[in-house]
Amino acid sequence: MKTVINEQSRRNFAAQVESMLHDKLAKCYQCGKCSAGCPVNFEMDYTPNQIIKMTELGMEDTVLNSKTIWLCVSCNTCSTRCPKGFEVTGIMDVLREIAEKKGVTSKVEKEVQMFHEVFLDNVKSNGRIFELELVGKYKLKTRHLFRDMFLAPKMLEKGKLKMHGEKIADLNQIAKIFKDFE
Amino acid sequence: MKLAYYPGCSLKGTSFEYEVSLLKILEAMNIEIKEIPDWNCCGASAAHSINHNLAIALPARNLAIAEKDGCESVLAPCAACSNRLKNADYELKNDDILKKKITDSLEMPYDSKMSINNMLEFLIGTVGKDKIKSMVKKPLSGLKVASYYGCLLVRPPKVMQFDDPENPVTMDELVALTGAEPVDYSFKTECCGAINSLSKPDVVMALTGNVLYDIKKHGADLVVVACPLCHSNLDVRQREIERKYDEKLGLPVLFITELLGLSFGIDPKDLAIDGHMVAADKVLKKIDQNI
Numbered sequence: 522m523k524t525v526i527n528e529q530s531r532r533n534f535a536a537q538v539e540s541m542l543h544d545k546l547a548k549c550y551q552c553g554k555c556s557a558g559c560p561v562n563f564e565m566d567y568t569p570n571q572i573i574k575m576t577e578l579g580m581e582d583t584v585l586n587s588k589t590i591w592l593c594v595s596c597n598t599c600s601t602r603c604p605k606g607f608e609v610t611g612i613m614d615v616l617r618e619i620a621e622k623k624g625v626t627s628k629v630e631k632e633v634q635m636f637h638e639v640f641l642d643n644v645k646s647n648g649r650i651f652e653l654e655l656v657g658k659y660k661l662k663t664r665h666l667f668r669d670m671f672l673a674p675k676m677l678e679k680g681k682l683k684m685h686g687e688k689i690a691d692l693n694q695i696a697k698i699f700k701d702f703e
Numbered sequence: 704m705k706l707a708y709y710p711g712c713s714l715k716g717t718s719f720e721y722e723v724s725l726l727k728i729l730e731a732m733n734i735e736i737k738e739i740p741d742w743n744c745c746g747a748s749a750a751h752s753i754n755h756n757l758a759i760a761l762p763a764r765n766l767a768i769a770e771k772d773g774c775e776s777v778l779a780p781c782a783a784c785s786n787r788l789k790n791a792d793y794e795l796k797n798d799d800i801l802k803k804k805i806t807d808s809l810e811m812p813y814d815s816k817m818s819i820n821n822m823l824e825f826l827i828g829t830v831g832k833d834k835i836k837s838m839v840k841k842p843l844s845g846l847k848v849a850s851y852y853g854c855l856l857v858r859p860p861k862v863m864q865f866d867d868p869e870n871p872v873t874m875d876e877l878v879a880l881t882g883a884e885p886v887d888y889s890f891k892t893e894c895c896g897a898i899n900s901l902s903k904p905d906v907v908m909a910l911t912g913n914v915l916y917d918i919k920k921h922g923a924d925l926v927v928v929a930c931p932l933c934h935s936n937l938d939v940r941q942r943e944i945e946r947k948y949d950e951k952l953g954l955p956v957l958f959i960t961e962l963l964g965l966s967f968g969i970d971p972k973d974l975a976i977d978g979h980m981v982a983a984d985k986v987l988k989k990i991d992q993n994i
Binding site for chain 1: 712713715716717718719741742743744746747748749750751752753754755756757760761764804808809854858859860868869892893894896897898899901902903904906909910939977978979980
């Protein structure tokens with residue numbers, strides 16, 4: 522593993538994360554309680570406590586390209602149990618946001634990232650989620666056209682899949698929110 | 704007091720059963736709610752995952768509209784929606800700079816005086832145990848019910864301010880009011896995999912499988928939930944989980960509003976119980992045999 526860390530870039534990255542997180546990385550004393558209770562730890566390449574330490578060490582490329590940040594389901598078990606009250610779930614949000622803004626596309630977990638993007642596009646164009654359109658666009662983007670399709674007939678029969686979405690009246694305000702904060 | 708109602712997208716789509724049954728029991732109890740005019744999606748997990756400010760601004764619009772509409776309290780039956788509304792409210796209370804940015808963008812003020820309630824808080828706090836108990840016409844005695852809370856109702860505790868984050872009991876108390884027997888088990892607040900249902904189905908099936916098999920092991924007849932995401936994973940994916948692990952589950956998953964409705968003596972069809980993927984016929988038969 523290549524770990525050449527320039528002190529200035531280490532400081533910059535750690536400071537950027539801390540300012541977005543409103544929390545201090547040094548609070549974490551690596552007890553590992555977050556990782557022990559994490560429901561998706563079995564799929565991760567780095568445990569949550571490793572992500573915290575690597576962020577503190579300025580290993581930007583490694584954390585932004587990790588599977589971990591995209592596998593985290595934000596269940597908040599880690600933050601709830603952290604003996605130091607560190608925002609463990611929060612750091613995953615911050616790292617995903619930095620990755621997204623820098624255009625870092627996850628190589629292995631790109632589908633999770635794509636789902637979030639397609640979801641927000643749907644909110645932007647309708648103001649509300651139109652589930653059928655969301656699933657359709659997500660499938661086209663990921664090319665997993667047939668995965669989960671066996672569920673569709675019964676879901677239609679049960680009335681779970683609506684054929685028409687609702688658009689809100691004040692879409693201009695939604696457009697403004699996206700313009701101001703996207 | 705005027706009660707605002709924030710249905711959220713799921714209740715108008717895949718989890719329509721939740722809204723149908725909620726409106727039915729409210730009608731039975733004579734409680735009026737008012738849908739927030741022109742509400743928008745709260746951004747759910749997608750927004751906070753990749754854009755913090757958007758994740759606060761989207762729910763803030765709904766809160767500001769409800770406040771303008773003269774409401775002091777809002778009911779958000781979807782656990783994810785109530786979680787996002789509470790998160791937005793918390794941030795707006797604690798971050799003046801962000802609050803100014805957001806209210807400027809919305810061109811609407813927000814006083815942060817709104818009381819935001821998830822389904823369980825609303826039932827226990829606003830409606831009250833006495834009222835619910837007085838409505839029970841058809842006690843569900845002999846029925847073993849596991850309450851599944853998942854993550855978003857109780858965590859993070861500093862923002863949710865609701866029940867115990869590791870061992871919540873509110874839904875079990877509601878179950879007991881119907882005359883059914885609450886089942887104790889280990890996975891009450893373990894995550895079902897939530898939003899990754901479409902993008903990581905294998906992971907979601909492993910997590911949801913853990914929950915369902917533990918419930919089965921503890922002898923429950925059915926599961927109750929107060930979250931559309933939990934419902935989707937536990938109900939819609941259940942057949943697939945049975946196939947994957949080659950072990951039958953056959954656990955109907957009902958919304959808490961449906962269980963209450965049944966104990967009020969409301970027809971299961973009016974509660975949209977036939978809208979679920981796992982049929983609840985056996986459970987309904989058991990209830991009918993009680994009388």
